[in-house]
Amino acid sequence: MGLRERRAREKEARRRQIIDAARSLLFEKGLQATSINQIAKRAELAVGTIYFYYSSKEELFAELQEEGLELLMEKIQQASLAVGDPKERLRSMAMAYYDFSLEHKDYFDIINYFLSSPKVLLSADFKQRVDQRMEKILVFINATFAKGMEKGTLGEQAQESHGVLLLAAFHGLMQFRKFETTIFQGISHRTLYKRAVGHLLDGIDATLG
Amino acid sequence: MGLRERRAREKEARRRQIIDAARSLLFEKGLQATSINQIAKRAELAVGTIYFYYSSKEELFAELQEEGLELLMEKIQQASLAVGDPKERLRSMAMAYYDFSLEHKDYFDIINYFLSSPKVLLSADFKQRVDQRMEKILVFINATFAKGMEKGTLGEQAQESHGVLLLAAFHGLMQFRKFETTIFQGISHRTLYKRAVGHLLDGIDATLG
Amino acid sequence: MGLRERRAREKEARRRQIIDAARSLLFEKGLQATSINQIAKRAELAVGTIYFYYSSKEELFAELQEEGLELLMEKIQQASLAVGDPKERLRSMAMAYYDFSLEHKDYFDIINYFLSSPKVLLSADFKQRVDQRMEKILVFINATFAKGMEKGTLGEQAQESHGVLLLAAFHGLMQFRKFETTIFQGISHRTLYKRAVGHLLDGIDATLG
Amino acid sequence: MGLRERRAREKEARRRQIIDAARSLLFEKGLQATSINQIAKRAELAVGTIYFYYSSKEELFAELQEEGLELLMEKIQQASLAVGDPKERLRSMAMAYYDFSLEHKDYFDIINYFLSSPKVLLSADFKQRVDQRMEKILVFINATFAKGMEKGTLGEQAQESHGVLLLAAFHGLMQFRKFETTIFQGISHRTLYKRAVGHLLDGIDATLG
């Protein structure tokens, strides 16, 4: 049994070695400019070895996307712990997402890349894994909603819709940050984002209350 | 002077011939998979001819993005004409955007591609042209807001922020359509979108009123 | 007759317009990086017009080479006028060549380009024209020798050999300037050149005297 | 360990295969007209394979230049062995250079190409390697000088300058061979060269003696 265990551990270590190299390169050069050869060189492994652990470039990047979503989940959870009032808690979570997009810009870009790509880049298997991570985040948001609705009358479906609504709207707002220098005149993107979060939560509140 | 006119017309026709080929390929294969060689082949022109009319792949795609934004602008304007009440008008415009993303999925994808790409793909010149189109849309949304605020007390900046807020939130929501089959269970994406629009406008209304 | 004259003048003006554009581009970007299209743009003429006046890129550059050789000839002649003693005169001419290679680096490069290219780049016609310019320089050097040899006993052939000898040796020395920063240690290229001129003239003098 | 050795040998063989193809093409068509595609075809390898062994066209050609300079060094060394008297030895070395330029015209052309090109074609790294080979030749010439100067009084610098002086002058003379058929009338280039060598050595001798 010891052998099999050691084998498994070593295998996991190699995967980590590879994903570390891929991540650092991706964050340096961007998604398109990162090649398998470069990853192999940085990981100090042969190209063939990469392909032994990851069947394609796609799979490698999907794993990074999972990483990013997991980190985002953590950040959002932490943000929710700090505050008591559910509405304030949601506001806090929204800002956590905002900060994530700044502090972990690279992960955000990867997530965004896959999120906004029109074509299905990932095969069914990866897509499912990624979707599950995303769903966990949504479920968490919805749970926060649920807690804040003792007086409300919304069913399960309605709650779910609110989670997506918030996440999607926030995500969209984040993408418009690139217009900060050109189109927005005078208002910082952060201010805009905060205001939007307020409007959204107020709007939902009004419906609920 | 007939000659010069005809020349100009022919030149315009060639540009159209090229942009048509580029668009159809882009819509089939996606931005990254579309090459100048393929465009040339589909346009039944030599590669060099493409470069005679467009100095780079970048310029070609920037023009397509402009096309898309112009069409979107038209749709939004048309939608606004139908309704009298400003709030309803905004709702109508939001749905026009939604329909645009379905009916002109290809253009939406191009817009989305450039909007969500982390790196600056376009050089300053093209970026400016595209940004101007985007700004026109925002200005139009803001104008609609302005009309609906006789009783309100918001300054110029606040109005501007509302336009971006709506557009960005709607855009983000659109990107989440791909989860319709996996994460959303039971609710259609359209329903979700409509609900979100309602919440947003209510939220803003609450602030204004 | 007036018409034909004017025509000829205009034609010459056009040629000049083209060669001016070619020269300035060549001096900016180097020989290989200069294209006919660029020349046409700078000359504010159509590409086809260039080809009406110069049958090929080659011919254009050959004309520039002629220009360079003519200028070199002038410089050498001027240098020879300043001094009385033939030996000193040759020394002065040698330094004129050196200065030419610095002050008119671009022309020197063109001359050098054609001189050192292993393949026959120019067609017979151009080659002859260029050779004639080169020969004029040699003839002039030889004439200076001849004047300094009342006491000597060298025949025509020998004189001719001296001209080539000097010109070639000087030219070779010029090409080694690029080692000034790496191989030469402590000696400036100019010093080296001067010393070489001295040795060469002394060597010839010894043979003659 | 047999495997690793064999691998290394095979890799060396491939490099040779490539450099052989490059050399033969270069000698047929000239530097500018030789493309990587052609080299690949002649070497019966894929284009990518060329780039696996040589990271650029530049590196390939730099290696050829090194080859040429090494061969030239050998020829000059051999020539120096045959004769006892230093002055005669230098004469012999000069003729070895002359013969090299005829017998290994192709290598001479490559050396000449890089020597006379105005732009820095090679990046710093390659340039250094080539310069070092050139320096070895100069050092060797200087050593021959040093040996012949028991009676002389020249310092270190002076010796060094003599090496460059001779090499550069000889090289320049070689470039003028192309005028053999047009400008020189009656004198063979070889005769001219010999005479120049004589003058140069006499000139230096006079200074030394």
Next chain:
DNA sequence: AATGAATGAGACTTCATTCAT
């Protein structure tokens, strides 16, 4: 398990030249 040499299609772009108008 791991290696790494080899593939070859395909990427974008340039450019001298032609020719119908």
Next chain:
DNA sequence: CATGAATGAAGTCTCATTCAT
């Protein structure tokens, strides 16, 4: 005379993937 649109071969280089060892 002059135009300038059109050509298309050729250029260098990249890269995901394979497979014999």
